Amino acid sequence: QVQLVESGGGLAQPGGSLRLSCAASGFTFSNYAMSWARRAPGKGLEWVSGIYSDGSNAYYLDSVKGRFTISRDNAKNTVYLQMNSLKPEDTGLYYCAKSQRDIVIFRTAWEEEYDHWGQGTQVTVSS
Numbered sequence: 001q002v003q004l005v006e007s008g009g010g011l012a013q014p015g016g017s018l019r020l021s022c023a024a025s026g027f028t029f030s031n032y033a034m035s036w037a038r039r040a041p042g043k044g045l046e047w048v049s050g051i052y053s054d055g056s057n058a059y060y061l062d063s064v065k066g067r068f069t070i071s072r073d074n075a076k077n078t079v080y081l082q083m084n085s086l087k088p089e090d091t092g093l094y095y096c097a098k099s100q101r102d103i104v105i106f107r108t109a110w111e112e113e114y115d116h117w118g119q120g121t122q123v124t125v126s127s
Contacts (some may be wrong), residue, residue: 002026002116004096009121012086016125020081020084022096022118030054030074034100035114036081038092041089043109048094049081050104059104064090093120 008020035050097114
């Protein structure tokens with residue numbers, strides 16, 4: 001069965017960095033786009049970044065552009081999110097998600113593009 005296991009979350013100071021990892025199993029990882037999403041305290045789920053199945057294209061939420069970098073290693077079945085210059089508003093539970101396609105699709109009901117989600121890893125940015 002499909003499994004997505006996130007790791008790498010924790011407590012960081014403003015301006016600090018964290019690197020999230022998502023280890024995938026149970027499907028042909030290289031065939032599917034992957035994304036990261038987050039849920040801040042008291043808020044809804046927010047898409048953060050996505051990457052094509054072959055890693056050729058990556059997209060970001062405007063508020064994280066220039067600070068976050070998504071990447072993937074198809075040989076290791078893992079997708080990463082390097083987060084630099086962290087801000088308190090980056091605090092939240094971060095999830096990785098498997099797309100049903102090989103590309104990242106943007107539409108209103110974006111969650112419907114993803115058929116499997118990890119359990120999440122907590123990121124807290126605070127001094």
